[in-house]
Each structure stands twice: as structure tokens, then as C-alpha cells.
Amino acid sequence: MISVIPMGIKVVKRGDSFKELKLRTSIKKCRAKPATVSAAVAAVKKKLRNGMSTLEIRKTVTDVLKKTDPKVAKHYATGKKK
Numbered sequence: 481m482i483s484v485i486p487m488g489i490k491v492v493k494r495g496d497s498f499k500e501l502k503l504r505t506s507i508k509k510c511r512a513k514p515a516t517v518s519a520a521v522a523a524v525k526k527k528l529r530n531g532m533s534t535l536e537i538r539k540t541v542t543d544v545l546k547k548t549d550p551k552v553a554k555h556y557a558t559g560k561k562k
Contacts, residue, residue, distance in 0.1 A: 498528060498537075507541060510555040520544040 500521060507517045520541045527540055538557075545553035 498532075500525070503537070503541070507545075507552075507556065510545075510552045512545065512549060512552045512556075516545065516548045516552065519548060 503521055503524060504517055507520055512520070523544045524537055524540050527536075542553055542557045545556055
């Protein structure tokens with residue numbers, strides 16, 4: 481399930497707006513299961529705030545993945561996609 485994020489939330493690194501689909505796609509490329517992807521996205525959305533850095537988003541995702549699937553977490557943290 482994809483929920484709506486308020487428009488205008490900016491990510492510090494590029495000034496882009498947060499894009500949930502982009503985050504989901506990035507996590508899926510690491511072969512994460514759909515439930516794991518949803519859990520990671522939910523964790524990010526819970527912490528999401530204006531001006532949040534890309535690094536903070538990646539750390540939040542990595543923390544969730546470490547708990548649910550350490551192998552996927554390693555791929556995500558190193559940027560290796562399959």
C-alpha cells in the first residue's frame with residue numbers, strides 16, 4: 481500500500497522532494513521481500529521531516545534491513561544492487 485506524503489518535503493542533498501516510489505525501487509533492487517520494503521518505507525515516513533538528509537534516510541532504511549534481512553542490508557548499505 482502506498483500512502484500519500486505531503487508535497488514539498490525536501491531532501492537536503494539535492495533539494496528534491498521525497499519520492500516514496502524511488503525509495504521502494506531502490507530497496508527492491510537489493511532483493512528485499514515486499515514486507516521488508518514496506519517496513520523500511522514506513523520507518524522512513526515516520527521520521528520524515530523537511531530538510532532531512534539522504535544519509536539519514538539511508539541510515540533509517542539500513543537499520544530496518546539489518547533487523548529483518550542482514551544480507552539485503554549489506555547490499556543496500558554498500559550500494560550493490562542485483
